[in-house]
Amino acid sequence: xxxxxxHIDVGAHALGLLEEPDRRAFEAHLAACPAxxxxxxxxxxxxxxxxxxxxxxxxxxxRPETRVS
Amino acid sequence: MxxxxxxxxxxxxxxxxxxxxxxxxxxxAGDVDDQVIVTELYRVYGRPLLSFVLRLTGGDxxxxxxxxxxxxxxAWRSAHQLDENAASLLPWLATVARRIVIxxxxxxxxxxxxxxxxxxENMHVPDGLEDLLRSVVVSEALLALSPAHREVLNETFFRxxxxxxxxxxxxxxxxxxxxxxxxxxKSLRIALEERGxxx
Ligand SMILES: [Zn+2]
Numbered sequence: 555x556x557x558x559x560x561h562i563d564v565g566a567h568a569l570g571l572l573e574e575p576d577r578r579a580f581e582a583h584l585a586a587c588p589a590x591x592x593x594x595x596x597x598x599x600x601x602x603x604x605x606x607x608x609x610x611x612x613x614x615x616x617r618p619e620t621r622v623s
Numbered sequence: 624m625x626x627x628x629x630x631x632x633x634x635x636x637x638x639x640x641x642x643x644x645x646x647x648x649x650x651x652a653g654d655v656d657d658q659v660i661v662t663e664l665y666r667v668y669g670r671p672l673l674s675f676v677l678r679l680t681g682g683d684x685x686x687x688x689x690x691x692x693x694x695x696x697x698a699w700r701s702a703h704q705l706d707e708n709a710a711s712l713l714p715w716l717a718t719v720a721r722r723i724v725i726x727x728x729x730x731x732x733x734x735x736x737x738x739x740x741x742x743x744e745n746m747h748v749p750d751g752l753e754d755l756l757r758s759v760v761v762s763e764a765l766l767a768l769s770p771a772h773r774e775v776l777n778e779t780f781f782r783x784x785x786x787x788x789x790x791x792x793x794x795x796x797x798x799x800x801x802x803x804x805x806x807x808x809k810s811l812r813i814a815l816e817e818r819g820x821x822x
Contacts, residue, residue, distance in 0.1 A: 596812065597812070608674060610670070610777070
């Protein structure tokens with residue numbers, strides 16, 4: 555797997571979405587990649603913000619009878 | 624709800640958040656149809672505000688929808704007082720909605736309370752208000768993502784699936800899922816910063 559591809563994995567890793575072989579490969583890359591190290595810190599903060607947040611499901615509708623007076 | 628007295632703005636002009644450029648805009652305000660304003664308020668803020676209010680009403684959806692509607696009407700009435708440069712109206716709307724819920728609760732209880740007596744203790748608030756507000760702002764930021772970015776977060780993080788599992792379900796290469804997750808998080812970070820939430 556090329557280094558470019560591994561950089562991208564930082565997002566999935568921040569959310570804990572990598573399966574075992576990919577996770578090990580990324581962590582090996584991480585040890586030698588200052589850019590990913592820095593970005594992982596930032597993206598983990600974003601991931602932390604998602605804790606306890608409900609997913610956005612489509613289909614929510616505004617009440618059609620809304621009036622303004 | 625027509626009997627409700629008009630709301631005083633909950634904060635001073637300086638601290639009011641809200642992206643009102645679409646409203647104040649280059650057009651004279653008189654050109655903007657009232658219904659258009661309320662419809663736009665619902666489009667941008669309806670869903671995150673409803674999810675916030677639902678937790679204040681303990682899951683009572685009909686009550687929550689009434690509160691959201693009243694909040695939107697008060698926002699429309701207060702449009703001229705809102706800060707057009709702030710990133711999000713949501714904190715302002717949440718403050719108004721919370722006040723409406725408290726007023727409703729007091730009316731239901733028919734037991735007037737002194738101001739500052741801690742009315743939130745009578746409501747079903749699972750977390751602190753700060754956490755609630757944060758989750759509402761994050762929900763709003765999620766709505767600002769592209770549908771593809773929202774979908775990939777729904778199919779992975781929110782359903783507790785690995786990128787490989789999501790790729791299989793979506794019928795796309797795992798590299799594409801990884802890439803979308805990455806750019807979705809980057810976009811979400813920017814959307815949060817725009818709303819004054821610094822991750
Ligand atoms: Zn890297």
